[in-house]
Amino acid sequence: MSKSHVMSFVVGAASVGAGLLLMGVPAPKPSPVEPSPRPAIPERSTPSEAPALDSPAPARSPDLPLESGEEESFSYDPIDLESELIEPVPDVETFFEDFLEEDYHEDLVTLGERLFHDPRLSSDNTLSCASCHDLRYGGIDRAVTATGVNGQIGPINTPTVFNAAFNVLQFWDGRAANLEEQADGPPNAPGEMASNWDEITAKLAKDADLVSQLVKAFPKEDFSNGIDPEHLLTAIGEFERTLITPNSPFDRYLKGDDRAVSREAKEGYQLFKDVGCIECHNGTAVGGGSLQVLGRRRSYFKEHAAGVNLGRFNVTGEDEDRYRFKVPSLRNIALTAPYLHDGTQQSLQDVVRVMGAVQLDVDLSDAQVERLVAFLESLTGEYRGMSLDSIQNIENLPSHEPQTEDSE
Numbered sequence: 001m002s003k004s005h006v007m008s009f010v011v012g013a014a015s016v017g018a019g020l021l022l023m024g025v026p027a028p029k030p031s032p033v034e035p036s037p038r039p040a041i042p043e044r045s046t047p048s049e050a051p052a053l054d055s056p057a058p059a060r061s062p063d064l065p066l067e068s069g070e071e072e073s074f075s076y077d078p079i080d081l082e083s084e085l086i087e088p089v090p091d092v093e094t095f096f097e098d099f100l101e102e103d104y105h106e107d108l109v110t111l112g113e114r115l116f117h118d119p120r121l122s123s124d125n126t127l128s129c130a131s132c133h134d135l136r137y138g139g140i141d142r143a144v145t146a147t148g149v150n151g152q153i154g155p156i157n158t159p160t161v162f163n164a165a166f167n168v169l170q171f172w173d174g175r176a177a178n179l180e181e182q183a184d185g186p187p188n189a190p191g192e193m194a195s196n197w198d199e200i201t202a203k204l205a206k207d208a209d210l211v212s213q214l215v216k217a218f219p220k221e222d223f224s225n226g227i228d229p230e231h232l233l234t235a236i237g238e239f240e241r242t243l244i245t246p247n248s249p250f251d252r253y254l255k256g257d258d259r260a261v262s263r264e265a266k267e268g269y270q271l272f273k274d275v276g277c278i279e280c281h282n283g284t285a286v287g288g289g290s291l292q293v294l295g296r297r298r299s300y301f302k303e304h305a306a307g308v309n310l311g312r313f314n315v316t317g318e319d320e321d322r323y324r325f326k327v328p329s330l331r332n333i334a335l336t337a338p339y340l341h342d343g344t345q346q347s348l349q350d351v352v353r354v355m356g357a358v359q360l361d362v363d364l365s366d367a368q369v370e371r372l373v374a375f376l377e378s379l380t381g382e383y384r385g386m387s388l389d390s391i392q393n394i395e396n397l398p399s400h401e402p403q404t405e406d407s408e
Ligand code: HEC
Pocket: 116, 121, 127, 128, 129, 130, 131, 132, 133, 146, 147, 148, 149, 154, 156, 157, 158, 159, 160, 161, 164, 167, 169, 170, 171, 172, 173, 179, 182, 183, 184, 186, 187, 191, 192, 193, 236, 240, 326
């Protein structure tokens, strides 16, 4: 037990980063748990260079020979942490204190962690959040699209829960304003957990141990008349705010450790800036800060006509939102194949090529792809002090304390 904050029970149902909304995206609906306004997460997450939703891509030429067979040369500029458009992920304690400006409420996080792993959130007690968002495997299910109760195959790829706290909106189409509003979705979705809060709270209310944990997490509340789902959502959201992954090799490099990443990764980062990936994938999460049209420069869906998803258009009905998706975070991206909302891209090499083509109208050479991938691979961070690379084989993840312990 590192901390014993005595806290008011209202902990953030926060739309962390609602302030980051770029123009053109309608204000999200208020969350069912009444978010308190919160400062945008890292101010620098939306650099002025980031494109507005509809700005055409500035034509940048990578200034590199693209002919195959031709010898390519690569170089890179030294890091200037103050002006880079990617910031290191803070540790959990700093995130809560400096960015969320709230105390880390251990009982609430413990409760949220437990609920995240609780299959009673599904109708037949078979699926928990963690079934689809396995924390040992990058926070995903490693499938093309998700599988709900009774083996129902879903329509879309499962994004990671790691670093979702940095997302400006949740879901591929941004239809949830924050983590609490998002967590309200799967338990009620017929194709996912196929339950409802009446059923779930009735099951949980019979569990004395869980109820005592609820009382601990919300000391001012009275649970004698049953459980209010909003408390469950608040706890799950708060737990998810601890799912951030600091200390990747690239972050150590950003902070001045020149030996933390390979030369290829440094060249890859330079390319990432030069060809323009960073216009969309920037900020602390290297993404998550805006919604952008997939196929901005060349059509994506011409070649993927089978499972056309209209993206944000499904939410707003606005033409300009056709094929618009949340720019995913690229943190831990080496672990979260297959890629894109439709799960069509199996390897990082493939998805990087697709991105160059459809978003930037650039046909990347093999050598360029290799370097970009080396950079992306350096973005794998740590959860509870362990690299996400290496926690696959661990039966039980260590408890949630170590992150705060060391620094006290
Ligand atoms: C059946 C598999 C499944 C289950 C169970 C499930 N999820 Fe998900 N999750 C998904 C899929 C698929 C998406 C993307 C859906 C979309 O964008 O339309 C998603 C999206 C999310 C996101 C948004 C991430 C982002 O980048 O936008 C978060 C956060 C999340 N889930 C958390 C949870 C929590 C918390 C639970 C438990 C209450 C849960 N999930 C249960 C499959 C699942």
